[in-house]
Amino acid sequence: MGRFHIVDDDTIADGGCTDIYFQRCExxxxxEEKNPQVTMEVTTTGMPRSPGVFCGLNDVIALLEGLPVDVDAMPEGSLFSAREPVMRISGRYSDFGRYETALLGFLCHASGIATAAAHIVGAAGGRRVYSxxxxxxxxxxxxxxxxxxWIGGVDGVSNTTAPPGIPVVGTMPHAYVMCHASPEEAWVAFDRHAPPDVPRLMLCDTFGDEKEECLRAVTCTAATGVRLDTPRSRRGNMRSILEEVRWELDSRGHEDVGIFLSGGVTEEDIRTYRDIVASFGVGGAIANAPVIDFSLDIVSIEGEAIAKRGKWSGIKQVWESPDGERTVLLASASGPTGATPLLEPVIKDGVVMQRPETADARARVLRSIPNFRDP
Structure with a gap:
């Protein structure tokens, strides 16, 4: 254990981050000299939201690379429903069994976040959403x-450790405003010194009325937007506040100044305010999203179909027809006419056949966003 209570890469890669019963039974x-050839599938029988977005495959590939296993999976960013296998692993059980804990952790958490993001982006109806x-x-x-x-479809993220290629966005916190003698001083300094490519988005609810601060901000700077981050304890009727701010900006010739709403924003908030708000900063509704409760279960031992109670035996394939209809069949069966098999080889005897590209996964979700939008 290092300075912080986190697990290092090597411990995860060596199978050292696992549930103890996997080590004991291994x-x-x-x-007993038992190490059967098995196929195991990753599925879920229940989901907080449907459809789900499959995410985390990149970490699973890094985890299983070099092990004597074959792995087939849906492409990252694919939609999935309950009981559809999103991944299958074939090999000698003890060669990969101890990795179940980390593998499921990678998929459950990442897929939960991507799923929440996609549903929120769909609810925004074209308004920008930031993580x-x-x-x-x-x-x-x-x-x-x-x-x-990002894979789930947001337009940008705030954390500086985001992987390369993902736009990192953000302007000012309340603490920055409070470090100046007045909000005007803070806004003017930001307008003067922030890099040219950073939007002039002014935080307008630190001390005073939202409408008042918004009007003061657009008067003393070249603001392109005003951000409201009003605590829920002080909001009152948020709809009325937003309408009032919009009216006063428009009536003074600032129709081009957008409203950015953040601070505990939920999916329902987005539906309620999307007609008046230009963009949303979403925190816990994405980052704290419920995980997808995936499990990894044996469906075949030494070539014979088998499953525990509540699971479906036999190695399966998911087929998608041109109209989007899904069919789950045994892998040995032919798919419907014109349908495409979704589980593709990603590892063959430990050798990586293909790695997911973040941009491809995101594009896959963006093409599917209509599936998440309100009717």
């Missing part, structure tokens, strides 16, 4: 949170 199987919630989680996993949110 030792017993070794003593502002990494501070609600352990800092060690900030890159995963931001990558998953």
């Amino acid at each position: 030792e017993i199987l070794k003593q 502002f919630g990494s501070r609600r989680q352990h800092p060690a996993i900030a890159p995963m949170i931001e990558r998953s949110a």
Whole structure:
């Protein structure tokens, strides 16, 4: 254990971050000289939201690379529903069994965040959405949170450790404003010194009425937007506040100044205010999203179909027809005419056949966003 209570990469890669019963039973199987050839599938029987967005495959590939296993999976960013296998692993059980804990952790958490982001982006109906919630989680996993949110369709993220290629956005906190003699001084200094490519988005609710501060901000700066981060305890009727701010800006010739809303924003808030708000900063609703409760279960031993109670036996394939309809069949069966098999080889006997590209995964979700929008 290092300075912080986090697990290092080598411990995860060596299978050292696992539930103890996997280690204990691995030792017993070794003593009994049992190590059957199995196929295991990753599925969920229940989801907080449907459809889900499959995410975290990149970490699973890094985890299983070099092990004597074959792995097939849906492409990252694919939609999935309950009981559809999103991944299957074939190999000798004891060669990969202890990795179940880390593998499921990678998929459950990342898929939960990507799923929440996609539903929120769909609810926004074209308004911009930014991930502002990494501070609600352990800092060690900030890159995963931001990558998953980006794949889920957000327009930018706030954490500086986001993987390369993801736009990092943000302007000013309340503490910055409070470090100056007045909000005007803070806004003018930001307008003067912030890099040219940073939007002139002024935080306008630190001390006074939202309408009042917004009008003062657009008077003394070249503001392109005003941000309201009003605590829920002081909001009152948020709809009325937003309408009042919009009216006063428009009536004074500032129709081009957008309103940015943050501070505990929920999916329902987005639906309620999307007709008047230009963009949203979303924190816990994305970063604290419920995980997808995936499990990893044996469906075949030594070539024979088998499953525990509540699971479906046999190695399966998911087929998608041109109209988007999904069909789950045994892998040995032919798919519907014109349908595409979704589980593709990603590892063959430990050798990586393909790695997911973040941009491709995001594009896959963005093409599917209509599936998340309100009717």
